[in-house]
Amino acid sequence: MRTIAINEIGATPAAMNLPDPEPGPAQSRVKIIAAGLNPLDWKIADGALKDSVPYTFPLVLGVDGAGVVDAAGPDARFGVGEQVFGRFFGVSRGVGTYAEYAIATEDDAVIPIPEGMLYTKAAALPTAGMTALKVVEEAGVGQAGVEDGKSVLIVGATGGVGRPAVRLAASRGATVIATARPNSAAAMRELGAAETIDHGRGDLREQVRAVRRDGVDAIIDLVSDRTAAERLAALLRPGGVYVSTVWAVNPDALEAQEIRGVNLDYTPTTDLLQRAVELVEAGDMRIEVEEEIPLKEAPAALTRSRTGTSSGKTVIRL
Ligand SMILES: NC(=O)c1ccc[n+]([C@@H]2O[C@H](COP(=O)([O-])OP(=O)(O)OC[C@H]3O[C@@H](n4cnc5c(N)ncnc54)[C@H](OP(=O)(O)O)[C@@H]3O)[C@@H](O)[C@H]2O)c1
Structure with missing residues (x-):
């Protein structure tokens, strides 16, 4: 699958073709349609979490994403065909959302996409x-x-x-x-x-x-x-x-x-994500997608985020 990944801490994120990830018994594999870009992504590439989380390389970047489940283990929360979005945290397994496929585990703050919400908006929403x-x-x-x-x-x-x-x-x-x-x-x-x-x-x-x-x-x-x-x-x-x-x-x-x-230090949960969705749907919170880019442009967008020359949310279309 096409990804944006790093081979070591501090490496420049680059396009890599990697094997499709396989879901474990309680995991769902999600065909990513849109991934949200966050400053956390380049911070992870720089090693910001190295003292608290073991890194697995190659490490596919990206924690926010939205897509459709295309394979699922027998005990998975989501079955094939379900549209889901949220925060996928796969640093210790090397999987992320800047890829054609990501893995939703039991611990991830991933929930069904609300009726009528675009994949791009769903991808922009979780962390922000x-x-x-x-x-x-x-x-x-x-x-x-x-x-x-x-x-x-x-x-x-x-x-x-x-x-x-x-x-x-x-x-x-x-x-x-x-x-x-x-x-x-x-x-x-x-x-x-x-x-x-x-x-x-x-x-x-x-x-x-x-x-x-x-x-x-x-x-x-x-x-x-x-x-x-x-x-x-x-x-x-x-x-x-x-x-x-x-x-x-x-x-x-x-x-x-x-x-x-x-x-601020908090653990993303499905409850918290659901509350954020309700606020967006009520109009009390607004998530705007500032720019949409193809996967191959993600490294340049990460550089813009790092250097403070981006504004609002960038979403990567797979
Ligand atoms: N602790 C946590 O759990 C947690 C969770 C989420 C995010 N974060 C962190 O919070 C930070 C913000 O995240 P984000 O996603 O909102 O980042 P972002 O989308 O890159 O936004 C940063 C914004 O700050 C503005 N800015 C830059 N320098 C400024 C200054 N000196 N004074 C006022 N505004 C300034 C920029 O506007 P201009 O370009 O116009 O200057 C830009 O719009 C990141 O460092 C992120 O890693 C932490």
Whole structure:
């Protein structure tokens, strides 16, 4: 089968023809129709998980995908012909979704594709949708802590996770301040942001202070490193929350300022994915496919993701 894979940690992802994977007794083989691209994919290629997960090579990249089951073991959750999507995590088995076939195991957050949802949208949804839901919940939006109208700064708002997070936070009653370059500002407002600030134009903290003199109640940060996060934390009022998806906050240091620091760590589950789907179907979260590319262009798209020159979700068509 055609794949995009690596032969060792740190190798440049490349097209490889590999044998079709065979499903085990409790596994389904999925003919992938669309695969979602996430920064996690190039991070895995760089070895980001090497201390927690054994890698098997050649390693086919990709964790998000959607397709049709074409072979299944006797105890598999999904039978031949079922349309499924979700998060397929096969680093330890060398299988991923940048391929004509992937394997859904019992542990994967894979569920049936909702009626009427396109394969491309289903492929874009899993990691972005589940993460957006988790960060908004961790920030306390729509729950005790950040009641209606309280303010949330979303840094990295124009990305794959940021866009659904902006929509969800706004639909749950928060006043959202979203980072966006000028060409994305209108899209952020359309998703529900009350204000946008341009991260390409100088100091973020000063720009937020200009629109919210008293600071904000929560920060959802998808990009800042530790130094930048420390600076932004000064915007939070006591009792505030700082959620980082890139592990940039020091919860102990923030506690001294009466701020809860959260470095997001969660396990994707079928329940969480189902909740994300329901929010998308209700219009409270939006998943948009920014670009569709053929498999052979995935290495270049991974480079764009790594260098920060992509925007929104990229989906690979098999
Ligand atoms: N911990 C977890 O469980 C978890 C789960 C999912 C994702 N993540 C991580 O979260 C991060 C975001 O994921 P993603 O899928 O949303 O990535 P993405 O689609 O690549 O989006 C990143 C966005 O950040 C913007 N950006 C870059 N530098 C910025 C800055 N200095 N200030 C404000 N915005 C900036 C970019 O916009 P411009 O191009 O316009 O600058 C881009 O739209 C990734 O590092 C990912 O690995 C972690």
